[in-house]
Amino acid sequence: MKKRITLKHIANQFDVSIATVSKALSDSYEISAKTKEKIQQYAKEHHYKPNSVALSLLNKKTKTIGVIIPNIMNNFFAKVFVGIEEKATEKGYSLISCISNESYEKEVKTMELLKNGTLDGFILSLAEETQEKEQYQHLKNTINEGVPMVLFDRVTDEIACDKVIVDDFEGARNATNHLIKTGCKRIALISVIDNLSVGKLRAKGYEKALTDNNITIDPKLIVKIGKREDFETAMKIVLADKSIDGLLCLEESSAVQSLEIVKRMGYHMPNEMSIICFTNGKLPQYVTPRITTISQHGKYIGEMAAKILIDRLEGEIDAPFQTKVIKTSLIERESTKRI
Amino acid sequence: MKKRITLKHIANQFDVSIATVSKALSDSYEISAKTKEKIQQYAKEHHYKPNSVALSLLNKKTKTIGVIIPNIMNNFFAKVFVGIEEKATEKGYSLISCISNESYEKEVKTMELLKNGTLDGFILSLAEETQEKEQYQHLKNTINEGVPMVLFDRVTDEIACDKVIVDDFEGARNATNHLIKTGCKRIALISVIDNLSVGKLRAKGYEKALTDNNITIDPKLIVKIGKREDFETAMKIVLADKSIDGLLCLEESSAVQSLEIVKRMGYHMPNEMSIICFTNGKLPQYVTPRITTISQHGKYIGEMAAKILIDRLEGEIDAPFQTKVIKTSLIERESTKRI
DNA sequence: ATGAAAGCGCTAACAT
DNA sequence: ATGTTAGCGCTTTCAT
Numbered sequence: 001m002k003k004r005i006t007l008k009h010i011a012n013q014f015d016v017s018i019a020t021v022s023k024a025l026s027d028s029y030e031i032s033a034k035t036k037e038k039i040q041q042y043a044k045e046h047h048y049k050p051n052s053v054a055l056s057l058l059n060k061k062t063k064t065i066g067v068i069i070p071n072i073m074n075n076f077f078a079k080v081f082v083g084i085e086e087k088a089t090e091k092g093y094s095l096i097s098c099i100s101n102e103s104y105e106k107e108v109k110t111m112e113l114l115k116n117g118t119l120d121g122f123i124l125s126l127a128e129e130t131q132e133k134e135q136y137q138h139l140k141n142t143i144n145e146g147v148p149m150v151l152f153d154r155v156t157d158e159i160a161c162d163k164v165i166v167d168d169f170e171g172a173r174n175a176t177n178h179l180i181k182t183g184c185k186r187i188a189l190i191s192v193i194d195n196l197s198v199g200k201l202r203a204k205g206y207e208k209a210l211t212d213n214n215i216t217i218d219p220k221l222i223v224k225i226g227k228r229e230d231f232e233t234a235m236k237i238v239l240a241d242k243s244i245d246g247l248l249c250l251e252e253s254s255a256v257q258s259l260e261i262v263k264r265m266g267y268h269m270p271n272e273m274s275i276i277c278f279t280n281g282k283l284p285q286y287v288t289p290r291i292t293t294i295s296q297h298g299k300y301i302g303e304m305a306a307k308i309l310i311d312r313l314e315g316e317i318d319a320p321f322q323t324k325v326i327k328t329s330l331i332e333r334e335s336t337k338r339i
Numbered sequence: 340m341k342k343r344i345t346l347k348h349i350a351n352q353f354d355v356s357i358a359t360v361s362k363a364l365s366d367s368y369e370i371s372a373k374t375k376e377k378i379q380q381y382a383k384e385h386h387y388k389p390n391s392v393a394l395s396l397l398n399k400k401t402k403t404i405g406v407i408i409p410n411i412m413n414n415f416f417a418k419v420f421v422g423i424e425e426k427a428t429e430k431g432y433s434l435i436s437c438i439s440n441e442s443y444e445k446e447v448k449t450m451e452l453l454k455n456g457t458l459d460g461f462i463l464s465l466a467e468e469t470q471e472k473e474q475y476q477h478l479k480n481t482i483n484e485g486v487p488m489v490l491f492d493r494v495t496d497e498i499a500c501d502k503v504i505v506d507d508f509e510g511a512r513n514a515t516n517h518l519i520k521t522g523c524k525r526i527a528l529i530s531v532i533d534n535l536s537v538g539k540l541r542a543k544g545y546e547k548a549l550t551d552n553n554i555t556i557d558p559k560l561i562v563k564i565g566k567r568e569d570f571e572t573a574m575k576i577v578l579a580d581k582s583i584d585g586l587l588c589l590e591e592s593s594a595v596q597s598l599e600i601v602k603r604m605g606y607h608m609p610n611e612m613s614i615i616c617f618t619n620g621k622l623p624q625y626v627t628p629r630i631t632t633i634s635q636h637g638k639y640i641g642e643m644a645a646k647i648l649i650d651r652l653e654g655e656i657d658a659p660f661q662t663k664v665i666k667t668s669l670i671e672r673e674s675t676k677r678i
Numbered sequence: 679a680t681g682a683a684a685g686c687g688c689t690a691a692c693a694t
Numbered sequence: 695a696t697g698t699t700a701g702c703g704c705t706t707t708c709a710t
Contacts, residue, residue: 003485004456006687017697022689032695047484052455053395054687057702062392064435064457072420078411085438089449094457096403097436099424110428117343117390117703118403118433145386146342256625263627286595286622288602345703356681361705371679393703396686456687 005046010039056117065309066114067097068107068124070154075252075281076298077125080152083302084123091310093120104129108138120313121148123305126156132195134158148317150309152301154197162312163323164305166296168198168278171328172205173212175248175276175294178330180213182337184246184274188221188238190258191250192231202250202278225254235261249277255291256283259335275335289334301326344385349378395456404648405453406436407446407463409493414591414620415637416464419491422641423462430649432459443468447477459652460487462644465495471534473497487656489648491640493536501651502662503644505635507537507617510667511544512551514587514615514633517669519552521676523585523613527560527577529597530589531570541589541617564593574600588616594630595622598674614674628673640665 007025011018016035024031024039025048042048056062065088069077081097088095096119100107107127114122122142130136131154139159142149152164179187189206193199203222210217220241225234235258238244247262249255255277259269267273269289276292277284284291304324312319332338346364350357355374363370363378364387381387395401404427408416420436427434435458439446446466453461461481469475470493478498481488491503518526528545532538542561549556560583564573574597577583586601588594594616598608606612608628615631616623623630643663651658671677 008687018687019689019698020696022687023696026689030695035695047480049455051396051687052457053392053401054456054702055689056392057390057396057686057704058688058690060702072411072417073414075412078417081411082438085436089437094435094453095437096433097424098428098434099421114433116388117392141386253621253625260625260627282592283621283625286592286599287626288599347703357704358682358706359680361703362680365705369679374679390703393686394705396688396702397704397706399686 004051005043005048006051007048010042010046010048013042014039061313062118062120063092064094064096064119065306066111066119066122066124067095068100068110068122069097070100070102070125070127072099075283076153076279076296079298080125080302080305083299083304084306085302086299087303087306088310091306093306093310100124100127100130102128104133104135111138111142115142115145115147119147121150121309123150123152123309125152126154126197128154128195131156131197148309148312150305150312152305153296156197160321162308162321164301164308165323165325166198166301167325167327168201169205169208171278171294171296171330172202172248172250173209174205174328174330176206176209177213178292178332178336179246179248179274179276180209180215181339182270182274186218186221186241186243187246187248188223188244189248189250190223190225190235190238190254192225192227192254193250194224199250206248231257232261239265245272246274247276249275252277252279252281252283252291252293256287259287259289259291270335270337274337276330280331284333292333292336293331295329295331297326297329343390344382344387345390346387349381349385349387352381353378400652401457401459402431403433403435403458404645405450405458405461405463406434407439407449407461408436409439409441409464409466411438414622415492415618415635418637419464419641419644422638422643423645424641425638426642426645427649430645432645432649439463439466439469441467443472443474450477450481454481454484454486458486460489460648462489462491462648464491465493465536467493467534470495470536487648487651489644489651491644492635495536499660501647501660503640503647504662504664505537505640506664506666507540508544508547510617510633510635510669511541511587511589512548513544513667513669515545515548516552517631517671517675518585518587518613518615519548519554520678521609521613525557525560525580525582526585526587527562527583528587528589529562529564529574529577529593531564531566531593532589533563538589545587570596571600578604584611585613586615588614591616591618591620591622591630591632595626598626598628598630609674609676613676615669619670623672631672631675632670634668634670636665636668 007018007021010021024036098110136158150162155163191199223238262273278294280293280295284293346357346360349360363375437449475497489501494502530538562577601612617633619632619634623632
C-alpha cells in the first residue's frame with residue numbers, strides 16, 4: 001500500500017527544489033534536459049499525479065459541476081443526466097451529483113452545502129415542492145454570490161440565469177393537433193403534474209390546439225389528478241364519458257395506467273381511443289399497443305446544459321443569459337391512428 | 340455579486356489575526372467572549388463558509404466518494420444510486436458520479452482521473468466489458484494505492500475489497516422452484532447477460548433448482564442471446580418447442596419482450612405459460628399480465644455499500660474485508676400461477 | 679486573550 | 695539552470 005507521491009518526495013529524491021520538480025514535470029525550458037528526463041521518468045515510475053485539491057485551491061477552480069436532479073428514477077431526468085455526464089467528461093469536468101427527491105428542503109440544503117468552494121457552477125432542475133412553494137431565495141443567493149447556474153426543464157422566470165427548456169407548449173400543441181388530424185373528436189388532458197411549470201405549459205399547448213381547430217374547451221376534459229388521489233378511480237369517472245376518444249397524458253406512467261384501464265373497458269385502440277404521452281421512456285414502448293410519445297430529447301438537453309455552463313465558466317463571465325428551447329418530436333406508434 | 344468571504348477578510352475587518360478569527364469561529368475558549376461574538380456575528384451576516392477545498396488539503400480528506408455506475412438508465416442501478424446518495428448525504432459525504440457506459444476504457448480512465456486526491460474512496464459496479472475482458476489491473480492499482488473501494492453487484496474474486504452483492508444464485512433457484520411448484524414442467528432460462536458474473540450465477544441457481552427437483556437439465560432450454568442477435572427471432576425459435584411452459588428471464592426487458600411474443604402466439608397466461616424475471620422495475624409492473632419479479636433491493640444495496648465504505652473511511656482502516664450478500668425477494672404477480 | 683509561524687501540495691514571479 | 699519566496703484558505707502548535 002504505497003501512498004500517493006508528491007513533488008516534495010521527488011525533490012528530496014534528487015536533492016533539488018520543489019520548484020525544479022514542478023517545472024521539470026511541466027517540461028519547462030528553464031530546466032536542463034537531463035534533469036527533466038530523470039525527474040519525468042521517476043514521476044512516471046512512481047505514478048505521480050498532481051493533487052487536484054491543491055490545484056483547485058491555487059486556481060480557485062475545481063473543474064467540478066454540481067448537479068441537482070429531482071428524481072433519477074424518472075426516465076427523462078436519467079437521460080438528461082447521461083447527457084450532462086457525457087459532455088462534462090468530454091470537457092474535463094467532474095460531476096458532484098445530488099438528488100433533491102422533489103423536496104424543497106433537500107434542494108436548499110444541498111445548494112448551501114455545495115457552495116463551499118467545491119464546485120464551479122450548478123446545473124439543476126427545480127424540485128416539485130420548490131415549484132409549488134414558489135420560493136427561490138436559495139437560487140437568488142447562489143446567483144448573487146456569483147456562482148454560475150444553468151436551470152433546465154423545471155425553471156422559473158424569477159431567476160435570471162441560463163436555461164435549457166423543453167418546448168412543452170409546442171409539444172402538447174403538436175400532439176393535440178395530431179390527435180385531431182387523426183380523427184379524435186373529444187380529447188381529454190390527463191395531468192398528474194399540474195403543480196409543475198411544465199405541466200401548466202403543456203396544458204396551455206393543449207388548449208391552444210383546440211381553439212386553433214375551433215373546438216370548444218371543455219373543462220370536464222381537463223383532468224388534474226393529485227398525488228394523493230387514486231388514479232384509477234379518477235380515470236374511471238372521466239371515462240364514464242363515452243364520447244372521449246383521445247387522451248393526452250402529460251407523463252408516461254399515467255399513460256400506461258390509462259391504457260390499462262381503457263383496454264379493460266373494452267375499447268379498441270387506436271380506433272376507438274387514442275393515447276399520446278410525454279416522455280419517451282421504455283414504458284410506452286413495451287406495452288401493447290405501443291404508445292405514441294412526445295420525446296423531449298433528454299440527453300441532448302443535458303449536453304446543452306453542460307455546454308452552456310462550461311462555456312460560461314471558461315468564457316466571458318458576463319455574456320447575456322440565454323434560454324435554449326429544445327423542440328420536441330412526436331414518435332408515432334400504435335396508440336394513435338395513421339393520418 | 341459579492342464574492343465569497345474568507346477568514347482573512349474578517350481578520351482585516353477587525354484588525355486581528357487570521358488565527359484569532361479561526362478560533363473565534365470554532366468557539367475556542369482561548370478567545371474572549373466579546374471578540375468571539377462580534378466575529379461570529381459578522382461571519383453570519385456575511386455568510387461566511389469555510390472553503391472546503393482548503394480544508395480538504397489540510398485534512399487530506401475530501402468527504403467525497405467516487406461512484407461509477409455502468410448504466411444509469413438501468414432501473415436496478417438507478418435504485419442503487421438512490422441508496423448511495425441517501426446514505427452518503429446522511430453521513431455528510433458528497434458523490435462524484437460517473438457513468439462507465441459499460442465500457443472498460445471509460446471505467447479505467449475515470450478511475451485514473453479521480454484518483455487525484457478529490458475523493459476518499461470508490462463505490463462501483465464493473466462495466467460489462469470489464470467483466471468480459473477480465474482485466475482488473477486498474478482496480479488492483481487502486482487498492483494498492485490505498486484507496487478504499489466497495490464493489491457492488493458485478494464483482495470479481497480477483498479483487499480483495501469490501502463487496503455488496505445480490506444473492507443471484509439463490510434468487511434464481513427460488514424463482515425456478517416457484518415455477519416448478521406452481522406446475523411448470525419445462526422451464527427455459529432466457530439470458531441476455533451471460534457475459535456478466537451475475538448472469539452466470541443466476542444460471543447456476545436455475546440449474547440447481549432443476550436438479551434438486553430431479554428434472555434433467557436440457558441444454559436447449561438454456562437460451563443465451565447475445566447483444567447483436569435479434570431477440571425476437573431467437574425467442575421464436577426457442578418457443579417452437581411447445582412443451583415449454585415457463586420462462587425465467589434474467590433481466591426485465593427480455594421478459595417484457597418475451598411476454599409480448601408469447602401473447603401474440605396465443606398462449607394463455609399464466610396457465611399455459613409462466614414468466615418470472617429479475618429486476619423489479621416499473622416495466623414488469625405495467626405490462627399485462629403484470630410480471631412476477633425477483634427484487635434485488637437495489638436501494639438497500641446502495642445504502643449498504645455507502646455505509647461500508649464510510650465505516651472503513653472513518654473507522655479502522657485495516658478491518659477485514661467483508662462481502663455482504665443481500666437476499667432477493669420474489670414478488671408474485673399475474674404472470675405466475677398461485678400455489 | 680491574541681498572534682506568529684508552519685504546513686497541506688502546488689505554481690509562478692522573481693532572484694541567483 | 696536552479697532556487698527562493700509568496701500565497702491559495704485553513705488549522706494548530708507554540709509563543710507572548
